[in-house]
Amino acid sequence: MAENNQKRPFDVLNNALNKNVLIKLKGETEVRGELASFDVHMNLVIENGEELKNGELKRKLGVVLLRGDTVVFVSPA
Amino acid sequence: MAENNQKRPFDVLNNALNKNVLIKLKGETEVRGELASFDVHMNLVIENGEELKNGELKRKLGVVLLRGDTVVFVSPA
Amino acid sequence: MAENNQKRPFDVLNNALNKNVLIKLKGETEVRGELASFDVHMNLVIENGEELKNGELKRKLGVVLLRGDTVVFVSPA
Amino acid sequence: MAENNQKRPFDVLNNALNKNVLIKLKGETEVRGELASFDVHMNLVIENGEELKNGELKRKLGVVLLRGDTVVFVSPA
Amino acid sequence: MAENNQKRPFDVLNNALNKNVLIKLKGETEVRGELASFDVHMNLVIENGEELKNGELKRKLGVVLLRGDTVVFVSPA
Amino acid sequence: MAENNQKRPFDVLNNALNKNVLIKLKGETEVRGELASFDVHMNLVIENGEELKNGELKRKLGVVLLRGDTVVFVSPA
Amino acid sequence: MAENNQKRPFDVLNNALNKNVLIKLKGETEVRGELASFDVHMNLVIENGEELKNGELKRKLGVVLLRGDTVVFVSPA
Numbered sequence: 001m002a003e004n005n006q007k008r009p010f011d012v013l014n015n016a017l018n019k020n021v022l023i024k025l026k027g028e029t030e031v032r033g034e035l036a037s038f039d040v041h042m043n044l045v046i047e048n049g050e051e052l053k054n055g056e057l058k059r060k061l062g063v064v065l066l067r068g069d070t071v072v073f074v075s076p077a
Numbered sequence: 078m079a080e081n082n083q084k085r086p087f088d089v090l091n092n093a094l095n096k097n098v099l100i101k102l103k104g105e106t107e108v109r110g111e112l113a114s115f116d117v118h119m120n121l122v123i124e125n126g127e128e129l130k131n132g133e134l135k136r137k138l139g140v141v142l143l144r145g146d147t148v149v150f151v152s153p154a
Numbered sequence: 155m156a157e158n159n160q161k162r163p164f165d166v167l168n169n170a171l172n173k174n175v176l177i178k179l180k181g182e183t184e185v186r187g188e189l190a191s192f193d194v195h196m197n198l199v200i201e202n203g204e205e206l207k208n209g210e211l212k213r214k215l216g217v218v219l220l221r222g223d224t225v226v227f228v229s230p231a
Numbered sequence: 232m233a234e235n236n237q238k239r240p241f242d243v244l245n246n247a248l249n250k251n252v253l254i255k256l257k258g259e260t261e262v263r264g265e266l267a268s269f270d271v272h273m274n275l276v277i278e279n280g281e282e283l284k285n286g287e288l289k290r291k292l293g294v295v296l297l298r299g300d301t302v303v304f305v306s307p308a
Numbered sequence: 309m310a311e312n313n314q315k316r317p318f319d320v321l322n323n324a325l326n327k328n329v330l331i332k333l334k335g336e337t338e339v340r341g342e343l344a345s346f347d348v349h350m351n352l353v354i355e356n357g358e359e360l361k362n363g364e365l366k367r368k369l370g371v372v373l374l375r376g377d378t379v380v381f382v383s384p385a
Numbered sequence: 386m387a388e389n390n391q392k393r394p395f396d397v398l399n400n401a402l403n404k405n406v407l408i409k410l411k412g413e414t415e416v417r418g419e420l421a422s423f424d425v426h427m428n429l430v431i432e433n434g435e436e437l438k439n440g441e442l443k444r445k446l447g448v449v450l451l452r453g454d455t456v457v458f459v460s461p462a
Numbered sequence: 463m464a465e466n467n468q469k470r471p472f473d474v475l476n477n478a479l480n481k482n483v484l485i486k487l488k489g490e491t492e493v494r495g496e497l498a499s500f501d502v503h504m505n506l507v508i509e510n511g512e513e514l515k516n517g518e519l520k521r522k523l524g525v526v527l528l529r530g531d532t533v534v535f536v537s538p539a
Binding site: 392393394395396397398407409411427453454456457458459460461 | 487488489491493498499500501505506507511523524525526527528529531532
């Protein structure tokens with residue numbers, strides 16, 4: 001399958017390492033924190049993570065491993 | 078499996094690179110912005126992205142990586 | 155697995171190229187327009203596409219790439 | 232994996248070719264019509280198809296390609 | 309992966325051939341009838357099948373092919 | 386992928402054979418009974434099974450085959 | 463696919479062995495307890511597990527095997 005674009009989607013994750021990201025998950029949960037690692041399944045580790053619901057802080061999570069198949073989007077802050 | 082059509086679905090993404098697209102995701106979320114890259118899983122990177130809900134701007138996202146399996150459709154502006 | 159039928163499901167898509175089709179997606183969305191291309195995943199490109207909700211025109215989409223795994227059915231007009 | 236039954240599930244589809252079938256899909260949609268073809272993914276083509284909702288005719292579809300992964304059951308009339 | 313149990317889950321289906329079974333599907337549908345065949349995907353053919361909703365007979369289906377990935381459980385009568 | 390833990394998740398199932406387990410399924414259904422067999426897909430056979438809804442006995446199932454992909458958790462009694 | 467990060471997501475699970483973790487599952491269920499083992503599918507075994515609903519203790523589970531594909535996130539305490 002042709003991909004004539006130089007950039008690749010996972011570059012966004014590489015560039016966001018150790019920086020703040022906002023992650024929207026399936027359901028109504030969002031997580032905000034520093035991206036510490038990721039893999040090809042889009043499993044993500046966030047440090048200093050906070051769980052948000054409707055934009056409000058629900059609780060502090062510290063380190064959290066997010067399963068890739070629940071991710072809707074990842075946006076660097 | 079026979080495919081006697083010359084054009085292929087992903088050509089739409091190739092042609093839309095660096096242009097505005099509207100993306101409908103599973104659930105009620107939509108994202109609008111410039112398509113910066115994509116891969117064979119339909120993972121998409123949008124720049125100057127805006128999250129919409131019921132057609133209204135919900136928040137500005139800037140750069141955002143959308144996971145392919147949450148995509149319903151992509152439409153160039 | 156035995157398939158003693160001569161016709162194959164994707165023939166419907168081949169025969170519908172450049173013709174009007176109605177596509178029902180998971181959720182309550184439907185899209186109507188001309189089938190411009192498809193692939194083995196049932197990813198579809200529609201031209202002059204219109205998004206329908208409850209049978210009413212919701213908005214004109216023009217060109218739109220529909221992700222195969224959100225398709226419920228495709229019916230030539 | 233042992234299968235000591237002589238009959239196989241897809242025989243039902245082979246035997247139903249060109250006959251009326253009722254198909255229940257995920258969600259609340261049902262389709263009734265003549266089975267014209269199928270494949271190993273349980274993608275189905277129905278001719279003279281009718282879409283039903285809560286047992287009532289919603290609309291006539293004519294030819295319709297149903298995506299296999301939305302099928303709940305297929306029952307010959 | 310170690311499996312030190314002699315019996316295997318599909319033995320239940322082998323033993324239930326030509327006997328009455330109750331099948332719970334995703335959503336609120338249940339089907340009751342004689343198990344006529346099955347395959348490794350847990351696709352099932354039921355004869356003299358009846359569709360139940362909330363434990364009440366909704367309609368008689370006769371022969372019905374149930375798609376494996378909609379099955380929650382199968383219980384011999 | 387590194388796994389430096391000696392125990393493996395399926396050991397729980399091996400150790401629970403012929404003992405009582407509680408199984409939570411997707412949706413609101415739970416099943417309780419003796420674990421008779423399982424496979425690598427987490428398909429489970431329960432004997433003397435009881436279906437529970439909101440913690441109340443809904444009906445006795447006797448032998449029941451639970452499809453692995455509907456399992457949320459399995460807990461030995 | 464490039465992964466220039468040294469840490470890997472599953473390291474979080476390795477480091478959390480025998481320690482308390484909070485697990486959010488699809489739906490509204492959460493489980494808290496000690497992580498006893500895991501595999502590459504993110505199947506998890508928790509000891510001294512407690513099921514929570516809306517942050518309240520629903521019941522004590524003791525040992526519980528959680529199926530990986532129902533996991534949303536895992537956070538060490």
